[in-house]
Amino acid sequence: MENDKMLPQPSAIILEEQTGLTLTEVCQACAVRVEYIVELVDEGVLNPLGREPHRWRFTGTHLRRATVALRLQRDLGVNLAGAALALQLLDEVEALQARLLAMGRN
Amino acid sequence: MEFKDYYQIMGVARDATQDEIKRAYRQLARKYHPDVSNDPAAEVRFKELGEANAVLKDLEKRAAYDQLGSNWKAGQDFRPPPDWNAGFEFSGDGSQGADAGDFSDFFESLYGRGFTGGGRARPDFHARGEDHHAKVMIDLEDAYNGATRVITLRTPEVDAHGRVAMRSHKLNVTIPRGVRAGQHIRLAGQGAPGIGQGKAGDLYLEVGFNPHAHFRVEQRDVYLDLPLAPWEAALGATVTVPTPGAAVDLKIPPNSTAGGKLRLKGRGIPGTTPGDFYVVLQIALPAAESESERAFYAAMADQFKSFKPRTRLGA
Numbered sequence: 001m002e003n004d005k006m007l008p009q010p011s012a013i014i015l016e017e018q019t020g021l022t023l024t025e026v027c028q029a030c031a032v033r034v035e036y037i038v039e040l041v042d043e044g045v046l047n048p049l050g051r052e053p054h055r056w057r058f059t060g061t062h063l064r065r066a067t068v069a070l071r072l073q074r075d076l077g078v079n080l081a082g083a084a085l086a087l088q089l090l091d092e093v094e095a096l097q098a099r100l101l102a103m104g105r106n
Numbered sequence: 107m108e109f110k111d112y113y114q115i116m117g118v119a120r121d122a123t124q125d126e127i128k129r130a131y132r133q134l135a136r137k138y139h140p141d142v143s144n145d146p147a148a149e150v151r152f153k154e155l156g157e158a159n160a161v162l163k164d165l166e167k168r169a170a171y172d173q174l175g176s177n178w179k180a181g182q183d184f185r186p187p188p189d190w191n192a193g194f195e196f197s198g199d200g201s202q203g204a205d206a207g208d209f210s211d212f213f214e215s216l217y218g219r220g221f222t223g224g225g226r227a228r229p230d231f232h233a234r235g236e237d238h239h240a241k242v243m244i245d246l247e248d249a250y251n252g253a254t255r256v257i258t259l260r261t262p263e264v265d266a267h268g269r270v271a272m273r274s275h276k277l278n279v280t281i282p283r284g285v286r287a288g289q290h291i292r293l294a295g296q297g298a299p300g301i302g303q304g305k306a307g308d309l310y311l312e313v314g315f316n317p318h319a320h321f322r323v324e325q326r327d328v329y330l331d332l333p334l335a336p337w338e339a340a341l342g343a344t345v346t347v348p349t350p351g352a353a354v355d356l357k358i359p360p361n362s363t364a365g366g367k368l369r370l371k372g373r374g375i376p377g378t379t380p381g382d383f384y385v386v387l388q389i390a391l392p393a394a395e396s397e398s399e400r401a402f403y404a405a406m407a408d409q410f411k412s413f414k415p416r417t418r419l420g421a
Contacts, residue, residue: 012280015290015310031234064290068141076135090142102324
């Protein structure tokens, strides 16, 4: 019988709980150029802390939004504004579904 | 291997124009994009679509595919006829865009691995491996206490002869304490292997909670409906309440009403800002079955003559 304790145990972190990520770190994690992340901030898709780009600090949730925006653009042929709109609507759908679920149980 | 009917997957006729194919792909891609759709089968469907589109949007590949004839049915056992693609020249540098590494054996038998390999043969080519995504369902209790899960993954790997083989391996994954539904656990270096000296990709596990018989979760707060006897609600009581952590003795204030919420601060899902645990009060009525029980309710009606339960309705 295989002992599960012998299996590789990679370190696990919760993506969304990360904080204080720099612009460079976000670019590396998404494998994109700096300009792309700057565009996402300009479009209002990401709202990092800090004023100037070199002071920007991102969270894991920002990282997640950036990768989804990237995938939507790549896979669906939408432009940046389209991806931003899709993300905003997805947030609203998620909030509504959570409310629906809560009401359905009561 | 199974024959794939790319026209059926795209929902178009065999004589569809390139424009019709493009339209069908865009429409279905929006519907089944894994970031957009809630359908659990969306990811599989989206990959199929990507593969069908890679063939049908390319005139040369489509012509070669059409040459197989229209007698094949989806799912039928398929072997490519010898020299089936003689006379066709496939252009392109081998990159197929999104998730090309996941194309089916059927696709590879027709168009070769050169198309899916992304230039693995070039020794000076390095690229980071793709990230992999999977879902993991945990119990609410696991988010309170942390847990480990053994996860089996199947990944394509290139062997010493340059062939791609599916290899399955197991991982012991630590579910961190305080994880919430919809969050992603990142396992660095556990995605697809890199090309050349490129680093391996990461594995992302999207967390979901198994539905719980008593508790419901909203973000980091946890709710429990707590039934009370009428006298407990009216007179106040101390009631033992289950929470995912441990049972708690909760003081119910006198004259509590149904729908009232009691908050146990910080007893929701743990974390740097822990959630709260809410007890939603309900009042359970004992049935009046025996003569003496009916008499008791009648005496209550007599006692509470001024009690108007429907004043809110204006009645």
